[in-house]
Amino acid sequence: MRKLHLNAFLMGVGHHEAAWRTSGADPSRVTDIRHYQELARTAERGKLDSVFLADSLSFWGDIKYHTLGGLEPLTMLAAMAVVTEHIGLIATMSTTYNEPFNVARKFASLDHISGGRAGWNIVTSASESEARNFGGSLPPHAVRYARATEFVDVVTKLWDSWEDGAVLGDQTEGIYADKEKVRAVEHQGERFKVSGPLNIPRSPQGRPLLVQAGSSEDGKEFAARYADAVFTAQPVIYSAQAFYADFKKRVVKHGRNPDEVAILPGLSAIVGSTEREAAQLQEELGALVVPESTVATISEMLGVDLTEHPLDQPLPDIPGVVEGQRSRAGVIVDMARRENLSLEQLIRRLSGNRGHRVVAGTPEQIADQIEEWFVKGAADGFNVMPPTLPGGLDDFVDHVVPELQRRGLFRTEYEGRTLRGHYGLARPVVAHA
Amino acid sequence: MRKLHLNAFLMGVGHHEAAWRTSGADPSRVTDIRHYQELARTAERGKLDSVFLADSLSFWGDIKYHTLGGLEPLTMLAAMAVVTEHIGLIATMSTTYNEPFNVARKFASLDHISGGRAGWNIVTSASESEARNFGGSLPPHAVRYARATEFVDVVTKLWDSWEDGAVLGDQTEGIYADKEKVRAVEHQGERFKVSGPLNIPRSPQGRPLLVQAGSSEDGKEFAARYADAVFTAQPVIYSAQAFYADFKKRVVKHGRNPDEVAILPGLSAIVGSTEREAAQLQEELGALVVPESTVATISEMLGVDLTEHPLDQPLPDIPGVVEGQRSRAGVIVDMARRENLSLEQLIRRLSGNRGHRVVAGTPEQIADQIEEWFVKGAADGFNVMPPTLPGGLDDFVDHVVPELQRRGLFRTEYEGRTLRGHYGLARPVVAHA
Numbered sequence: 127m128r129k130l131h132l133n134a135f136l137m138g139v140g141h142h143e144a145a146w147r148t149s150g151a152d153p154s155r156v157t158d159i160r161h162y163q164e165l166a167r168t169a170e171r172g173k174l175d176s177v178f179l180a181d182s183l184s185f186w187g188d189i190k191y192h193t194l195g196g197l198e199p200l201t202m203l204a205a206m207a208v209v210t211e212h213i214g215l216i217a218t219m220s221t222t223y224n225e226p227f228n229v230a231r232k233f234a235s236l237d238h239i240s241g242g243r244a245g246w247n248i249v250t251s252a253s254e255s256e257a258r259n260f261g262g263s264l265p266p267h268a269v270r271y272a273r274a275t276e277f278v279d280v281v282t283k284l285w286d287s288w289e290d291g292a293v294l295g296d297q298t299e300g301i302y303a304d305k306e307k308v309r310a311v312e313h314q315g316e317r318f319k320v321s322g323p324l325n326i327p328r329s330p331q332g333r334p335l336l337v338q339a340g341s342s343e344d345g346k347e348f349a350a351r352y353a354d355a356v357f358t359a360q361p362v363i364y365s366a367q368a369f370y371a372d373f374k375k376r377v378v379k380h381g382r383n384p385d386e387v388a389i390l391p392g393l394s395a396i397v398g399s400t401e402r403e404a405a406q407l408q409e410e411l412g413a414l415v416v417p418e419s420t421v422a423t424i425s426e427m428l429g430v431d432l433t434e435h436p437l438d439q440p441l442p443d444i445p446g447v448v449e450g451q452r453s454r455a456g457v458i459v460d461m462a463r464r465e466n467l468s469l470e471q472l473i474r475r476l477s478g479n480r481g482h483r484v485v486a487g488t489p490e491q492i493a494d495q496i497e498e499w500f501v502k503g504a505a506d507g508f509n510v511m512p513p514t515l516p517g518g519l520d521d522f523v524d525h526v527v528p529e530l531q532r533r534g535l536f537r538t539e540y541e542g543r544t545l546r547g548h549y550g551l552a553r554p555v556v557a558h559a
Numbered sequence: 560m561r562k563l564h565l566n567a568f569l570m571g572v573g574h575h576e577a578a579w580r581t582s583g584a585d586p587s588r589v590t591d592i593r594h595y596q597e598l599a600r601t602a603e604r605g606k607l608d609s610v611f612l613a614d615s616l617s618f619w620g621d622i623k624y625h626t627l628g629g630l631e632p633l634t635m636l637a638a639m640a641v642v643t644e645h646i647g648l649i650a651t652m653s654t655t656y657n658e659p660f661n662v663a664r665k666f667a668s669l670d671h672i673s674g675g676r677a678g679w680n681i682v683t684s685a686s687e688s689e690a691r692n693f694g695g696s697l698p699p700h701a702v703r704y705a706r707a708t709e710f711v712d713v714v715t716k717l718w719d720s721w722e723d724g725a726v727l728g729d730q731t732e733g734i735y736a737d738k739e740k741v742r743a744v745e746h747q748g749e750r751f752k753v754s755g756p757l758n759i760p761r762s763p764q765g766r767p768l769l770v771q772a773g774s775s776e777d778g779k780e781f782a783a784r785y786a787d788a789v790f791t792a793q794p795v796i797y798s799a800q801a802f803y804a805d806f807k808k809r810v811v812k813h814g815r816n817p818d819e820v821a822i823l824p825g826l827s828a829i830v831g832s833t834e835r836e837a838a839q840l841q842e843e844l845g846a847l848v849v850p851e852s853t854v855a856t857i858s859e860m861l862g863v864d865l866t867e868h869p870l871d872q873p874l875p876d877i878p879g880v881v882e883g884q885r886s887r888a889g890v891i892v893d894m895a896r897r898e899n900l901s902l903e904q905l906i907r908r909l910s911g912n913r914g915h916r917v918v919a920g921t922p923e924q925i926a927d928q929i930e931e932w933f934v935k936g937a938a939d940g941f942n943v944m945p946p947t948l949p950g951g952l953d954d955f956v957d958h959v960v961p962e963l964q965r966r967g968l969f970r971t972e973y974e975g976r977t978l979r980g981h982y983g984l985a986r987p988v989v990a991h992a
Contacts, residue, residue, distance in 0.1 A: 146730065147730045148730075149730075153728035153730070153735065154726070157759070157760060158671075159640075159641065163641070182758065183660060183664075183758070189735065191733060191734070191735060193728075194758060194759065197667075197672065197759060198667075200633070200637075200665075201633060201634070201637045201672060202637070202668065204633075205638060205641045207638065208641060208642070224661065225656060225657075225693055227616060227692040228657065231630075231631045232631050232634055235630035238590045238630055239630065239638055255754075258753075258754035259660040259753050262754075293586075295587060297579065297580045300577075300624060301623060302624060302626050303622045303623055305622065305623045318694070320693070321688075321691035321692055321695075325615065325618050325627060326627065327627070416733050419733070
């Protein structure tokens with residue numbers, strides 16, 4: 127029977143931007159590795175597929191009002207890997223501001239350290255504020271995706287540069303590696319020249335899991351070609367179903383098995399022991415948001431400066447979105463236009479979910495909504511975004527997961543120890559030129 | 560009283576290239592994080608200042624004969640940080656093949672994760688084989704150092720971009736950070752344009768420890784200006800004393816306190832319970848070296864292809880060394896010329912130490928030699944390079960360290976918890992433009 131996939135998307139002390147202000151929250155934990163180690167253990171207790179770390183190479187919002195999301199993801203995941211045994215470890219890393227050799231090596235290292243639990247969420251870094259930390263000018267969308275495509279190609283070649291069995295370790299003859307099985311990659315592309323081989327043997331998964339979240343046309347094509355899992359922002363079921371159907375078709379078009387690419391919308395799950403309690407929690411969080419504080423975040427998401435825009439007015443024209451390049455932005459702008467929302471109404475609507483789906487209710491109600499999307503062709507699982515951390519993840523793991531298990535929708539034990547294994551994917555064979 | 564500084568320089572299953580062939584060695588441990596976690600705990604048991612990880616972005620030698628030195632250093636150190644409390648954690652990272660924002664962020668992250676124990680060994684990546692993994696052509700020495708200089712400048716500005724006390728975490732007012740204390744760096748240099756600020760608060764050490772190992776003219780000037788500790792290859796005391804005196808003068812010339820820059824020659828310490836036992840171990844290791852296997856390594860070190868050169872002949876002319884650009888190479892070539900060594904004799908001489916000082920003997924004899932260099936102006940301490948790992952580090956920690964402690968030369972307890980603290984260095988104040 128088909129099973130759900132569930133990742134714990136971790137973000138500081140919670141996804142809701144006011145999470146750090148709730149009573150009991152400790153904002154100093156956003157830079158405390160023990161906090162993240164505990165969250166990883168909680169996710170493992172819930173038999174989740176993985177923990178997922180987003181990343182930005184600049185602030186996400188206005189640092190006056192918003193906490194950080196954490197430390198550098200790879201460094202954090204290495205520390206989380208050694209206190210867990212099963213949970214997958216997915217880090218976001220940019221193809222625009224890194225080099226393929228370094229990225230291949232870091233993820234291969236994490237895969238060795240974790241015994242086969244590494245995943246790479248590939249991003250192309252769309253923000254101007256990130257560009258300003260790397261030379262100043264943001265490369266155009268198409269250029270970033272062209273670089274990402276060649277980048278992933280090089281990284282995959284490097285991961286494949288050691289065959290299985292290449293390490294002989296023959297102490298008597300003094301032969302460490304079989305050089306017939308360790309090959310230069312000699313990549314000579316438009317953007318990269320990389321000789322290889324990687325200086326790390328093939329890792330337990332062969333290739334770490336590839337995750338992608340682009341939902342522009344370029345992004346979807348890229349994901350359909352490379353990704354093992356796709357993260358997407360889908361606030362409502364009809365758009366999620368359309369995305370799902372379209373995306374699986376694209377996967378088939380690329381000659382791949384659509385069952386081997388998991389589509390995972392983000393899910394902000396607000397759990398209460400009663401419906402009323404969940405609604406109260408949601409209200410409390412919303413009341414803690416200072417609307418002015420989120421204007422910078424919304425500006426960043428939409429790629430337009432709204433800091434001088436009146437809070438009681440609808441959104442201005444947003445040229446970037448018209449070009450269809452920024453599709454999460456597109457979804458948000460569509461919603462604002464459709465419902466004629468003022469900037470402040472939009473801010474409150476997005477508070478705590480950044481355009482992702484929100485469900486608030488009892489564990490049974492949340493399980494109902496998860497099940498509906500899962501059986502109606504809208505999702506293969508979810509990237510769960512707890513509004514508060516650790517509390518929101520504890521609630522999900524202790525109350526929602528058991529309900530999903532009772533319904534036979536989610537694993538009750540891990541069957542293997544690798545992230546690919548959790549996703550039902552085989553270990554890739556080495557590709558030869 | 561002045562105390563020695565001792566780092567455990569870790570390298571796979573030992574610094575001797577034949578270490579992996581000795582009985583009891585397990586070559587599979589070179590990619591096993593538990594091996595390195597145990598080594599870090601051993602170094603901490605010995606109250607050493609730090610563990611030190613070298614790095615290369617290509618193979619060090621011929622992979623047919625030589626094992627790897629480990630996984631990617633930052634990833635490894637994050638996993639080692641969380642099983643230790645005091646030991647410093649120094650990772651090598653290249654300024655030629657990384658971006659300043661990423662490097663500042665990774666070391667700040669490691670410093671947070673470890674509670675103030677991170678150190679950065681700054682290298683400019685001199686090898687052609689590394690260049691081939693990053694576009695193909697090795698930038699000239701002077702260009703690499705010019706980049707390194709601006710690079711460290713930017714990284715330091717980013718580390719200083721959050722003042723202490725910038726994080727308010729005021730839950731009642733909803734103010735996370737005091738923006739007066741989080742400043743853009745607005746670096747507009749010849750090579751880098753970086754706006755900042757860093758998206759990580761000032762770390763426990765303020766700035767991670769800076770280590771450097773260049774011994775060319777540019778390298779020494781760079782280190783005299785920036786480094787808190789200097790790693791150097793000095794096979795004999797007279798050259799070490801000359802290096803020491805010259806280097807401390809350079810430090811003074813840069814307006815710095817010479818007592819605040821530790822000079823640490825590499826030290827290959829072969830410990831036996833008797834002198835004879837140590838000599839036997841050294842001989843056994845040497846006998847396990849296949850001379851042909853090291854030709855590639857020597858070629859890489861000297862920057863010239865010796866793979867077709869007859870083993871029984873002296874070195875050919877090596878043009879790069881004449882230019883004085885490759886100074887460890889210079890020391891080695893000088894030694895070969897002075898003693899009229901054949902290539903094979905040179906290989907056996909370098910086996911297990913790569914041009915560093917070798918001492919073999921009882922713990923007392925090794926302590927004598929450490930003391931001599933320490934009191935005679937040749938060293939402030941050593942980067943200890945155990946021929947085998949874990950055995951060689953256990954021997955050093957269990958037998959040599961206690962002897963040094965008995966003599967009052969080395970700490971018997973840690974006095975603080977930060978790497979800067981171990982080196983007697985204050986936490987830097989934030990520099991303002």
